[in-house]
Amino acid sequence: MSHDVTHTRTQQEYEYDRKRANLGMRNQVTVFALMIFLTFIAFASVQAGMSAYLVAPLILLFAAVQVALQLYYFMHWSEKGHGMAQFFMYSAAFIAFTMILAFITIIWW
Amino acid sequence: MMKGLKKWRLFGLLAALTIFLSGCGEEYLSTLTPGGTVAKEQYKLLLLTSVIMLLVIIVVVIIYVLVIVKFRRKKVGENTIPKQVEGSHILEIIWTAIPIVLLLIIAVPTVSLTYELADTKAMEAKDENGNATAVTVNVTAKLYWWEFEYPEQGIITAQELVVPTGEKVYFNLKAADVKHSFWIPAIGGKLDTNVDNINTFYLTFDKESDSLKDGVFYGKCAELCGPSHALMDFKVKTLSKDNFDTWVKNMQATKGKKADKNSTDLGEQVFANSCISCHAVSGEGTAAIYPNLATFGDRNRVAGFIEHSEEGIKDWIKNSQKLKPGNLMPVEKDLNKGKEFTDEELDALAAYLMGLSVEK
Amino acid sequence: MDLKTKFTPQSWPAHPENATLEGKNKTLGFWIFLGGETVLFATLFATFLALKNKGPNGMEFSTQSLFELPLAFIMTMLLLTSSLTSVYAMYHMKNHNFKAMQAWIAVTVVLGLGFLGLEIYEFYHYVHLGFTFTQSAFGSSFYTLVGTHGLHVIIGLAWFILLMLRNSKRGLNLYNAPKYYLASLYWHFIDVVWVFIFTVVYLMGVLD
């Protein structure tokens, strides 16, 4: 248990991993492009002065998508072994949601 | 037959509980002797929940006693190894379902009463002349006293709330300094007086208070507000509608009343020199910074909790900081240009104050 | 675990951050910590939403009058890009390419510093207008929310810099690999928070 078993990969394994990593990296760049794109639309739609009722949900959705992209790709949730991380982050998100909902509904101004 | 028996038992339990509970506490103060519809509804809820909780406790205790009696090692034998039972789905279902049912029985009246007690729409109702039909009182809680303003009637009083019986009285509550909470236990539940907003609710008063021991219901501050939180009491006088109207008229009639520096009455002179800058003696008006004293002579207590007598007044003037730490009343010397009052002055002042009345 | 083992790209494990028990514990612990941070930021967001544009009677400041989108846009781009560069750094970490990793982290740090500079400029600008931390509840909640994020940026940068300096002579090993990995996770989290800040604070602030 406390022993750190590290084994040397065979040349074949190594090359295979390397190739996958490269593919993965390409994937990351695509994700990045998507994020830039979403950000751009979000800013543009606000700047364009469209109706707030339309824009607000839209940019919130974009934010959620962007965050999901960060988490699943940049922060590797799409790889296995992140069950607990997801569990705690989703729980946190749930509590965050409840709290924000409460603060915009039951505090008077 | 079984059902009938059960009902009867429940009823018996309720009756016994009621008798037991009303044995506790004083009529002018206890939530167990409700003196208005709001408190009555809440009391019913108390009985309902108490009975259900007693049932729960009884069930638990029965199983518990049986267990202890039957399964002690002395009985079972030193070396027996009991069967290692994993669990039981049927039992699980039973003790999930029954509590849910019991909770639903509580939840239904809870929700409906929550909405009912929050319904203050009728407050805005106007008769054909555009006058409000309901009595509304603006309550302002301050360190450590209460101000009651009647906006429709244009009158104001402090420390003693006067209300008509037999109708819904509406309250707008707020705090002037820190948060307090407005509570008349025998009449109904509390509502906080916040600094940020105005809270509104209603109470009804069934009974005229002069039949009570002190002639008043007791009111409390229920939110910690500083050292003298415990002394931030107020009293409630309930009058029949007619008497209430008379009281309002008398209050309105004090319009323009002032203490005169040149009065022949020494007490009035002292008051005019030392007290008038803070305390008004006319009951007509709107919210002020300090307690209005127009009805001082009619009150039940001095400063909310001290015996209402000339002695009590004098004690208060001399020792207000000791009696109610942290209140804003200046010490005696600051009232009287750096000197203490002479006995003669104090006596006269106390007599003058006792004479401030709209009822006598 | 020892620091002496020399790795080649081939003997280097595919998931160096998780190759040791310490590494596993650290990664998991850090994710859990981020869960707590999420709630912390949620609290700040909730408070900001409750207090935004609230101040003494007749306050002249509002989200509309203060915020400028071009600035927020540039800041967003800087931070987003730095997120990608730190992904590059981690890519090279997995390939056991220490130099490239350090280089990409350096780029990340430069971008982060750019972001921080703009944020400081922005705050400075508002303070000059009279919109300060103590001016109103709006001010208090705005500076606390955005400032806490800024503080995270500072910590993230300090972390990166410390790691780069400390390990510059030693190269990668299984002891410091999880540290790099966590620092980069932290940096992504900072970006995640910023996505909500630019959306909820700036964009939605300008909207209504």
Next chain:
Amino acid sequence: MSSTAKKKGFGATIWDYLTTVDHKKIAVLYLIAGTLFFVIGGIEAMLIRIQLAEPNNDFVSAGLFNEIITMHGTTMIFLAAMPLLFAFMNAAVPLQIGARDVAFPFLNSLGFWLFLFGGLFLNLSWFLGGAPDAGWTSYASLSLASPTHGIDFYALGLQISGAGTLIAGINFLVTIINMRAPGMTYMRMPLFTWTTFVASALILFAFPPLTVGLFFMIFDRMFDANFFDHLNGGNTIIWEHLFWIFGHPEVYILVLPAFGLFSEIFATFSRKRLFGYSSMVFATILIGFLGFMVWAHHMFTVGLGPTANAIFAVATMAIAVPTGMKVFNWLLTIWGGNIKVTTPMLYGLGFIPSFVAGGVTGVMQASAPLDYQLHDSYFIVAHFHYVIVGGIVLALFAAAHYYWPLMFNQMLNETLGKITFVFFFVGFHCTFFIQHFLGLMGMPRRVFTYQGDQGWDLFNYISTIGAFLMAIGVILLVVNVIITAIKGEPAGRDPWKDGRTLEWAIPQPVPYYNFKQTPLVRGLDTFWIEKMEGNKEGMTYAEPISDIHMPNNSFIPFMISFGLFVAAFGALYHQDADKAWSLPVLIAGLAITFLSMIVRSLKDDLGYHIHKEELMNEKGGKK
């Protein structure tokens, strides 16, 4: 204590404890500090009860009384109950899951020292111009108005100790997830481990709102921010929400581990596996989850509106269901068992009716319109002492007796233990039962005195008598500890004879590396299984004896915490114009902290190995 400690000199022992990263020693530290604060909080409770024994009493003054109740509540919740639970978690949980160590030994020690220095800071307020006086809830309008530094001590002290708690929580989470022995699946974990896990998750999510709320409070009071100042757009209700978003889960943080302890005790002393294990686990998780949905039941009278009140009322009631599941599962655990009424079991038997009584009054309060009457009255005081004292304190006392042999290899005196129980239990009901009626009779809480004409005199007097009985109980417990420490004999392994879980399988005194060989877990109640199969060693091993990796001791956690402690003084007095020394102190404190942190991160700390040969020679474990 372990035989190695006895050989060392006094100074060396102290140094050992100051630098230890061993969870078993940290458990002892938590136990000592928690007991100290429990006694302080208890003395404060006695002062409260003496003052209220008769009407118009002037035993303490109005202002002082408010300081006492505030410090009583704060000390008991943050500095007594939680750390004492941490003591038993540290002592038992790693052993229960068959781990050599916790996941982060260094952080474990940091968590303790942060808690201790935060607690000391808070309590020093007594000597430095006045303790906090706005109630443990510290509602914003009053706490902003409070003139002394008391509230600043409260905010800074809780901030420091809260950071320690958060760290401890994360440590337990990772330990339980990552460090379980082979075969110890989630559904084989003992209930105390499960409840520790869920309580730690609650800590993780509940403390950040408190942290933020305290920062707001600090900013408002010290740096002229306006979060709660309604004249500048602030809103006091934000504090109330933040406090209770933390505060409600907090009560479950406290009670869940207590449930876990009793689950162990019931199973052990009935010689029966826990009835409905999986539903117990489910109920624990459900309580944790619902715990975050109900905070506004403390705010029914704030005026949030009928819809909010109704929703929170119903959500609150829902918690009765999983809690009920637990109660009935306990009853069915002992049903058909072979009950031995030892002291821990006696506490367990006292706990069931007491906690149920406290729980059901909670459900009454959950009925919002009824709570309009009950809120801020003595009914509430009665409710929460029934669940807290009847739940948590009884659990702590039970655990003290139950785990004493595990922690110190000695048995507390059983007879004295039972006498302690009788005094404490009778005193407890005598003190708090009657308070329900005081509340219903219109007595508000947090009153420093009351007038004699309100019908409350007798009941208050009875309540005070009860408190004295409780005090006798506590003193007897202390006496028991002292007697045992002086003349106790080694208790040996599995001293209760009926132990079921792994912590009882380990030899006594517990070796500092815990398990010489990592055990293999073959089912729920693994020690019981091995015993039933006649395995004398009580464990099956998952690996051969081999080198064990151990962390180094470190003084850095102490220094980090001490630095914050110093800095807090600087920050606090920085507001006073006449205290020029405050800024240097603030900077010095932060410097100590940061330097210690930098030393920690720059110096590689790889720990050391105990070699196989050494292990073979040590006695204990496999001979």
